[in-house]
Amino acid sequence: MKREELIFLLADESPVNKACRDALERGASFHIWDGTLGLVPAHNLARTYRVREVHTRERGIPTLGFVASVETLCALGDQPVRLGGVTQLDPPYYFQLFLAADASSVLACIGVDQQHQQRRI
Structure with missing residues (x-):
């Protein structure tokens, strides 16, 4: 996927999509997992990310x-x-993307401040 395509898919004006889109426009690195290894049933992800949210x-x-x-x-x-x-480096922030299986839309996006990682070192 090209950067411009991903920016387009983040057109929603929710705060997280806007922040992710802005990071991409400023040159943040990104990766979309290809093939069947990049696909996970949504309910499995929901369990994992519910724990991570807590x-x-x-x-x-x-x-x-x-x-x-x-x-x-x-x-x-x-x-x-x-x-x-x-992955945005300055300030450090990571956006986890959940896309449709065919990568035609962003279904959900989570942004997590990474500054806490630097404090732990």
């Missing part, structure tokens, strides 16, 4: 779109979801 909230780690993304993944049930990610 973890980040309990530790006071700033996030964007976490609760809404988990709700979306729950609603998708067994539907396969393609994974992707966007």
Whole structure:
């Protein structure tokens, strides 16, 4: 997938999509997993990310779109979801992308502040 295509798929004006789109426009690196290895049933992801949401909230780690993304993944049930990610270095932020299996749309996006990682070192 080309950068411009991913930016287009993040057209929604939600705070997390806007932040991810802005990061891409400023040159953040990104990766969309190809093939069947990049596909995971949505309900499996919902369980994993529900636990991660609790973890980040309990530790006071700033996030964007976490609760809404988990709700979306729950609603998708067994539907396969393609994974992707966007890494912004300054300030450090990571966006976890959940795309349709054919990568034709972004179904959900989670943004996680990575500054806490630097403090732990």
